[in-house]
Amino acid sequence: MKKQVQITVNGVSYRGEVEPRQMLVQFLRENLELTGTHVGCDTSSCGACTVVLNGRTVKACTVLTVQADLGEVMTVEGLASNGELHPIQEGFREQHGLQCGFCTPGMMMSAWQLLQDNKNPSEGEIRHALEGNFCRCTGYHNIVKSVQYAATKM
Amino acid sequence: MIPNDFDYQKASSIDEAVSLIAQGDEDTKLLAGGHSLLPVMKLRLSMPAKVVDVGQLQELNYIREEGGALAIGAVTTHQQLASSELVQQKAPALAQAAGVIGDPQVRNVGTIGGSLAHADPAADYPGAIFALDGEIVVQSSDGKRTISAKEFFVDLYTTALEANELIVEIRIPLNAANQNSCYLKFPSPASRFPIVGCAVALHKDGGNCQEVRVGFSGVGNAAFRDSAVENALNGQSVNDQAIANAAAQATDGVDVLEDANASEDYRRHLAKVFAKRALTQLA
Ligand SMILES: Cc1cc2nc3c(=O)[nH]c(=O)nc-3n(C[C@H](O)[C@H](O)[C@H](O)COP(=O)(O)OP(=O)(O)OC[C@H]3O[C@@H](n4cnc5c(N)ncnc54)[C@H](O)[C@@H]3O)c2cc1C
Ligand code: FES
Ligand code: FES
Numbered sequence: 242m243k244k245q246v247q248i249t250v251n252g253v254s255y256r257g258e259v260e261p262r263q264m265l266v267q268f269l270r271e272n273l274e275l276t277g278t279h280v281g282c283d284t285s286s287c288g289a290c291t292v293v294l295n296g297r298t299v300k301a302c303t304v305l306t307v308q309a310d311l312g313e314v315m316t317v318e319g320l321a322s323n324g325e326l327h328p329i330q331e332g333f334r335e336q337h338g339l340q341c342g343f344c345t346p347g348m349m350m351s352a353w354q355l356l357q358d359n360k361n362p363s364e365g366e367i368r369h370a371l372e373g374n375f376c377r378c379t380g381y382h383n384i385v386k387s388v389q390y391a392a393t394k395m
Numbered sequence: 396m397i398p399n400d401f402d403y404q405k406a407s408s409i410d411e412a413v414s415l416i417a418q419g420d421e422d423t424k425l426l427a428g429g430h431s432l433l434p435v436m437k438l439r440l441s442m443p444a445k446v447v448d449v450g451q452l453q454e455l456n457y458i459r460e461e462g463g464a465l466a467i468g469a470v471t472t473h474q475q476l477a478s479s480e481l482v483q484q485k486a487p488a489l490a491q492a493a494g495v496i497g498d499p500q501v502r503n504v505g506t507i508g509g510s511l512a513h514a515d516p517a518a519d520y521p522g523a524i525f526a527l528d529g530e531i532v533v534q535s536s537d538g539k540r541t542i543s544a545k546e547f548f549v550d551l552y553t554t555a556l557e558a559n560e561l562i563v564e565i566r567i568p569l570n571a572a573n574q575n576s577c578y579l580k581f582p583s584p585a586s587r588f589p590i591v592g593c594a595v596a597l598h599k600d601g602g603n604c605q606e607v608r609v610g611f612s613g614v615g616n617a618a619f620r621d622s623a624v625e626n627a628l629n630g631q632s633v634n635d636q637a638i639a640n641a642a643a644q645a646t647d648g649v650d651v652l653e654d655a656n657a658s659e660d661y662r663r664h665l666a667k668v669f670a671k672r673a674l675t676q677l678a
Contacts, residue, residue: 244403256607262404262436283396283432288500297474297503303433304504305402308426308450354499372587373498 246310250275253311259306266290266301268309269316277317277346281375288374290293291347292316298354300373317346320353321322328394329387338387340378348374356395364389398436405448405480408456409534411560415447417634419559425449427470430501439551455563458482460621464490465567469508474499476507486567488576488594492523492612495580495588508562511547514554514617516652517588519580521548521618524565525610526594527573532564539563548617561658563574572598572606579673581665583656589613590657593669597633597677604637609673614651614666623647624670631676642671 243258250273259268269292278301281289285303292301293315320327329352332338334369339345346373355362355370362370367388368381376384406412418421426442427450435441449455455468458479465485468477476482477494496502496510498517510518511531524531524544533556542571547555556562567573576596580589592612598605607628609621613652627641645666653659 255525260400262398262400264433283437284428285501285628288498291500298500299504303430303437305403305426305429305433307405308429308448310405351499354503366472370499373500 244307244310248306248309248311249313260342261305262363263306264291264302265294265299265304265306265309265314268306269301269314275316275318279343279346281343283348283368286375288347288351289344291350291374292355293350298350298365298373315350315353317349317364320349326384327353329356329391331394332387333384335392336383336386338379338384344374344378346378348376348384351352355388356392360395361392362388376377398433398435399439399442399563401443402437402445403448404445405518406605409452409561409563412447412449412452413534413536415445416559416561419557421558421564423447423558425512425561426557427512428505429509430497430505431509431515434462435655439592449561450632452613455508460485460569462530463569463621465569467507467565467567469504469562469564471508472505473497473502473505473510473576476513478672482512484574485569486523486576487525488523488573488578488596489520489529489567490593491578492519492594494579495519495582495587496579507565511565512554512556512562514548514552514615515588517583517590518618519589519592519612520611522592522610523576523578523594525620526565526578526596526608527567527610527620528596528608529568530566531562532566533557533560534563535560536634541566543621544618551616553617564570570642572596572608575599575677577673579669579676581669591662591665591669593666593673595673597674599633599678602634604631604633609645609670611646614646614662615649616652619649620647621645621666623649623671626675633674635675638671638674638678642667642674643671652657
């Protein structure tokens with residue numbers, strides 16, 4: 242049986258009916274057409290699907306849409322404001338923090354969580370904070386530099 | 396991957412949750428963080444007809460001191476436990492175990508109650524629950540009962556929990572040994588689950604070991620307390636020699652897992668190494 246949900250995504254409230262078995266990442270990508278959030282492994286390992294739910298990062302391939310009912314979600318599309326890149330996005334551009342870009346939205350959301358919890362992280366703290374996000378291109382060094390860049394700008 | 400269809404109900408209270416599972420029927424599953432249940436449902440290894448969500452029940456989300464114990468609500472997340480100053484102070488082994496589970500996103504969602512109910516042989520918490528002498532409080536429509544760690548963890552993915560019971564609370568006694576406790580883990584490089592996880596609680600008085608409790612995660616079919624190490628150290632003066640002797644007894648007389656991550660011998664070896672490191676850290 243379908244369930245009514247009301248979920249606020251990047252500040253906009255959505256109402257709709259969803260099947261209980263739908264994952265939040267599908268709701269975002271297919272119902273709302275917010276395709277910035279990616280599906281990599283679909284098995285809660287790679288972090289490509291990372292979004293912020295009620296203030297904490299989650300892997301949206303392993304959260305039901307109905308679990309997010311009455312909640313607030315922020316996706317990569319919610320980072321920039323008034324056409325201005327968020328410092329984290331600026332960091333990835335300035336420090337070459339991406340190659341193919343597949344992991345990037347999830348990386349940025351994990352970076353957002355880290356900088357929310359810790360304004361001035363060490364290199365080691367940055368690497369630990371990104372443990373749940375895989376990148377197959379960059380070798381991570383430039384991602385770490387991107388987060389360091391963002392930390393100095395925030 | 397999409398799970399099989401199911402009916403979903405969000406419980407609005409403990410009482411409602413307990414009444415929704417009162418039939419004790421195996422086709423009804425509780426859902427907390429979903430980080431063990433949803434992966435197996437996506438693989439269709441589990442196909443419940445009904446899912447009862449308790450993950451957002453505020454009544455089950457707390458950490459407080461109560462009646463000589465730390466009382467922890469079942470849906471408290473790994474992240475909340477790891478960052479709680481009260482837990483870091485009164486039961487550091489539990490905060491440390493919570494802090495090394497999976498990765499940040501998993502810790503933001505996964506709950507202690509869900510992990511204990513799932514009873515993965517490689518879960519981090521159970522060894523710490525043994526070393527801290529913790530208890531698990533469960534509730535059904537018949538009332539509440541309190542289960543010791545030894546009774547609770549039965550075998551691989553098997554606990555003393557009945558299908559009509561909800562874990563409501565985890566209780567960790569407040570005592571000197573628990574305050575001086577730690578959890579060390581050797582993670583699988585791929586999954587971050589422990590190949591060996593060792594929790595120790597140690598109380599010394601005048602250099603002598605008054606009380607020591609050693610729990611292992613990831614080593615056997617279920618977590619266990621290692622009485623061989625404990626007996627070797629109890630009453631002894633705590634020094635490098637005594638610690639080395641005691642740690643060398645780790646896993647004596649215990650069946651040890653062998654899998655793709657580690658042979659039985661290697662696991663036994665790691666258990667001794669981690670017992671020694673944990674004891675040394677607390678000495
Ligand atoms: C990528 C990844 C890495 C992980 N790494 C680790 C790791 O390194 N170490 C580790 O220990 N764990 C690890 N886990 C597992 C994680 O800790 C899970 O969060 C935990 O095992 C289950 O908690 P949950 O709240 O998500 O439970 P759920 O998945 O919601 O439920 C699990 C089971 O418990 C039952 N249940 C849930 N709550 C209750 C309750 N209150 N009373 C009775 N039954 C209940 C459910 O019916 C279900 O059968 C990992 C998981 C993932 C996805
Ligand atoms: S797609 Fe969700 S963790 Fe990989
Ligand atoms: S940039 Fe290609 S996976 Fe990270």
